[in-house]
Amino acid sequence: xxxxxxxxxxxxxxxxxxxxxxxxxxxxxxxxxxxxxxxxxxxxxxxxxxxxxxxxxxxxxxxxxxxxxxxxxxxxxxxxxxxxxxxxxxxxxxxxxxxxxxxxxxxxxxxxxxxxxxxxxxxxxxxxxxxxxxxxxxxxxxxxxxxxxxxxxxxxxxxxxxxxxxxxxxxxxxxxxxxxxxxxxxxxxxxxxxxxxxxxxxxxxxxxxxxxxxxxxxxxxxxxxxxxxxxxxxxxxxxxxxxxxxxxxxxxxxxxxxxxxxxxxxxxxxxxxxxxxxxxxxx
Amino acid sequence: xxxxxxxxxxxxxxxxxxxxxxxxxxxxxxxxxxxxxxxxxxxxxxxxxxxxxxxxxxxxxxxxxxxxxxxxxxxxxxxxxxxxxxxxxxxxxxxxxxxxxxxxxxxxxxxxxxxxxxxxxxxxxxxxxxxxxxxxxxxxxxxxxxxxxxxxxxxxxxxxxxxxxxxxxxxxxxxxxxxxxxxxxxxxxxxxxxxxxxxxxxxxxxxxxxxxxxxxxxxxxxxxxxxxxxxxxxxxxxxxxxxxxxxxxxxxxxxxxxxxxxxxxxxxxxxxxxxxxxxxxxx
Numbered sequence: 001x002x003x004x005x006x007x008x009x010x011x012x013x014x015x016x017x018x019x020x021x022x023x024x025x026x027x028x029x030x031x032x033x034x035x036x037x038x039x040x041x042x043x044x045x046x047x048x049x050x051x052x053x054x055x056x057x058x059x060x061x062x063x064x065x066x067x068x069x070x071x072x073x074x075x076x077x078x079x080x081x082x083x084x085x086x087x088x089x090x091x092x093x094x095x096x097x098x099x100x101x102x103x104x105x106x107x108x109x110x111x112x113x114x115x116x117x118x119x120x121x122x123x124x125x126x127x128x129x130x131x132x133x134x135x136x137x138x139x140x141x142x143x144x145x146x147x148x149x150x151x152x153x154x155x156x157x158x159x160x161x162x163x164x165x166x167x168x169x170x171x172x173x174x175x176x177x178x179x180x181x182x183x184x185x186x187x188x189x190x191x192x193x194x195x196x197x198x199x200x201x202x203x204x205x206x207x208x209x210x211x212x213x214x215x216x217x218x219x220x221x222x223x224x225x226x227x228x229x230x231x232x233x234x235x236x237x238x239x240x241x242x243x244x245x246x247x248x249x250x251x252x253x254x255x256x257x258x259x260x261x262x263x264x265x266x267x268x269x270x271x272x273x274x275x276x277x278x279x280x281x282x283x
Numbered sequence: 284x285x286x287x288x289x290x291x292x293x294x295x296x297x298x299x300x301x302x303x304x305x306x307x308x309x310x311x312x313x314x315x316x317x318x319x320x321x322x323x324x325x326x327x328x329x330x331x332x333x334x335x336x337x338x339x340x341x342x343x344x345x346x347x348x349x350x351x352x353x354x355x356x357x358x359x360x361x362x363x364x365x366x367x368x369x370x371x372x373x374x375x376x377x378x379x380x381x382x383x384x385x386x387x388x389x390x391x392x393x394x395x396x397x398x399x400x401x402x403x404x405x406x407x408x409x410x411x412x413x414x415x416x417x418x419x420x421x422x423x424x425x426x427x428x429x430x431x432x433x434x435x436x437x438x439x440x441x442x443x444x445x446x447x448x449x450x451x452x453x454x455x456x457x458x459x460x461x462x463x464x465x466x467x468x469x470x471x472x473x474x475x476x477x478x479x480x481x482x483x484x485x486x487x488x489x490x491x492x493x494x495x496x497x498x499x500x501x502x503x504x505x506x507x508x509x510x511x512x513x514x515x516x517x518x519x520x521x522x523x524x525x526x527x528x529x530x531x532x533x534x535x536x537x538x539x540x541x542x543x544x545x546x547x548x549x550x551x552x553x554x555x556x557x558x559x560x561x562x563x564x565x566x
Contacts, residue, residue, distance in 0.1 A: 003286060003292060003294075003301060007301065009286060009301075009303075011286075014327075015327045015328075016304065016305035016325070016326035016327040017302065017303060017304050017305070017327065017328075017510075018286060018290065018292075018301075018302070018303040018304075019300065019301070019302055019303075020292075020300060020301040020302075020303065021299065021300050021301075022299035022300070042299070043299035044297075044298045044299040044300065045298075045300075061481065064558075196510075197508075198344065198508070198510055223508075225480075225481070225506075225508060225514070225515060225516035226515075227300075227479075227481055227514040227515050227516060231508070231510040231515055232508065232509075232510050232514055232515010232516055233508035233510060233515055233516070260559050261558070261559050261560045262558045262559055262560065263558075263559060264556075264557075264558070264559045264562070266555075266556035266557065267556050267557075267558055267559070269553070269556065270552070270553035270554070270555075270556035271553070272549075272553075273547075273549035273550050273552065273553035274547075274549065274550075275347075275544075275545045275546075275547070275550055276543050276544050276545055276546060276547045276550070277544045277545065279547070
């Protein structure tokens, strides 16, 4: 049964599939110098942000993505003081990072300032820590930022970008990973959203290889559900510079004083399990 | 952008969302005495079976569901000899169960024989073990079958049904679980598909309570991705009769000689991790 125009639909060319949400109204529509941003009020998912036709986040399910893009890397790093977020303009990842009291400074480098301004307006709960003195906002190109960075200047780099087409394509490349490796202190970690294990196994494999070829000793892919992204099953891939990514600061996770809605110790450990088809694809 | 009639779309009323697959052609359309069955050839997911408008299975992703409905329960039971499948007419769960050499007999009790006949025709790879001498097929009502069963006659009961509306509604009820409990030997396990943790948390909670109130000592919900079901995130809930469901026959999983594509020991353990919102909903 075809859906009428009361629905927002994202088509996935790779899987010839589509995910749709019923909308109440379009709240905003804007062409920025970088991309086309739309904001909708949906029936079930709350507010929805769409960039260039792709779902970025909804009120209902963004917690899973933002928690998995932040806490696993931070609770793996032994001494996470300086965190860099590339992209992440909606500030959801930033908010999670700032929950860690041992993090001393966070730089959010988003190319399109309008994403952050619209997040402040339409997703205020994600931005309510933006006045934290540890948070620094820069609206410039993330690749240039990392290339210009001093060597060994960050502990964690979180690459919270759109899909590897268009502006974000360069963020999924060996030259960028080499710059990240250079900009990380020893024991440093990068983590990057890495699409669907079911639809994009080839991309994940390429990313993992490029990370290893860029000097990272250890690579680990985390799995988690994300119902508004294609296939509803998503991943993030971590790479460690002189770091073993299987080792979690277990006691610190158990003792954490802040609230999460998806992440906990069992979930962190579970996210590291590779399905049989995934494991075989790596060998 | 509305999708044209080249797409099959399943709407989820609960979440006011929809999932669509592009189709090449409709292969079959039939109204049985119980339900409306459609078979499509899709662009990416291979063959698709739809019952009463709901996706039942596709070639591409059914392995996850069928493996998670079978191997965790069997590798938890200490001595799984007699297995009953309620529903499961597509024979995908049956095929996985038959991979276990220690299983001596399997009864598949599906109310609608046409599901199995169409699976033989359109999903032959799921049915290629149907001639196994250990497999017994009965096309009758599953609730009546369990109610009429001798006490302590099964080790595992797998409830592989449609959603809890229409014909399958009675399978999600305390009277049915009480009959399952009666029909299980000590150490027995039931496992039932239990919808989406994100969309149907209330249903999962009700099922778990009803299972406990029916005499089961232990209840455990397993999480797994299932991209063609609503939200792309699905669950199965197990209940144990004098059995501890966290204890897996670890060495037997490691030593298994048959091939799986999703399931392995790490995945089994990972599936038992409860997200924070899920854990809190249980207390």
